[in-house]
Amino acid sequence: MPQIFPKWANQLAPKLGLLAVLVGTVAMAGVTYYLTPKYTRVGYQPKQPVAFSHKIHNEQLGIDCRYCHNNVDGSWFSNIPAASTCMNCHSLILKDDPKLALVRESFATGKPIPWVQIHKVPDYVYFNHSVHVNRGISCVHCHGEINQMDEVQHAKPLSMSFCLDCHRAPDQKIRPVDLVTQLDWKGQVDGKQLVHDWKVQPGQSCSTCHR
């Protein structure tokens, strides 16, 4: 009767163990790397119906964020501007440009422009824009350097740990309120002092964000 197991069968167990360790480690690394908003969301840059450039409007022309997102400091929701806001200038500037055809149509008929929403937190997260911008948290902290973007790209993970990092150490991000829309501001400020003076108490309990 021939031997059932060939000689290499002796090494089967250690090799199997080695393989399990190898596969396990790589799989875990893969999960850590990929199954996070740092991978699933960051970099998202959908094609928008109108090629609006934040870089041109904000960086080059110096228009404040709040000219268009005029409810950001008064509402939990930062509004996408109405077509009439675009037409404040574009009724004169580039008024026949084909790139703005959708804007003119929207202004004339009231039909919304189908912008693609990029920054989305889950529906059970109640993020409030106004409390952040009115307490010196800049747009740049969650949206990245929008002022440098011709096309908006999802820059920050907006994951729960992303929120909590700042809620645990707001003095690292806080800045004078009048500099909130200066996305390229690189100055120094005593964050701890501002947190103290404005009585900033970012909650860390579940109900701060989840209701």
Add this chain to the structure above:
Amino acid sequence: MFEKIALFFLSLLGSRFKVTVGLFALTVVAVVSVAGFRGSATRRTPIELFPDMDRQPKLRPQTASAFAAFADGRSSRTVPVGTVAQRRGFSENAYWEDNAFNTGKDNGAFVEVGPLPVTAEFLARGQQRFNIYCQPCHGAQADGNGGITKKLGMSTVANLMDPRIIKMNDGEIFNTITHGKATMMGYATQVPPEDRWAIIAYVRALQLSRLGFEADVPAPELAKLKK
């Protein structure tokens, strides 16, 4: 037959272990090349791995809605004709009333001076709002030389230092901000009435800064300026 298959697979772990490791490495390379790296630009809609209750049927502002009662398919309603949106924060909150605060007019005539008390805080608010909404065209000095005006050659921007506007009643300026004038469109949706009055107060301060006389400046301030 069965033994042969079993042996083949076992041999992948045994005598052909290198082949197995190689195959695994290939798989990893394949996954990485398909999935790419963190943060690289992509048009692909973000993957939501555990949808849980991330996207709920409730309506969020400015999104599409399949709710049958909303024939236009929007989640946010436009303001019905003949109604006035309520705003937060302002104690009066009576935006429908036909008074000077809401219209700039009293019995059909433009009011000379705005209805709100002018304080340092009020002026600061006016300055901030002016720099957001007016400065792009009218310029930080209100002389009609804003960034847009200069760079893109908008030629019809009013110089707010013009005697015509200096002499204009606050109420008429309010009316212009609200409804627009000539090529300027109305700012009623972007700038609520209290901010319009604050902006007017700030514009008046700018005008005064150009028109004032030395004697108008309080002595201690003047001393500082002369240094």
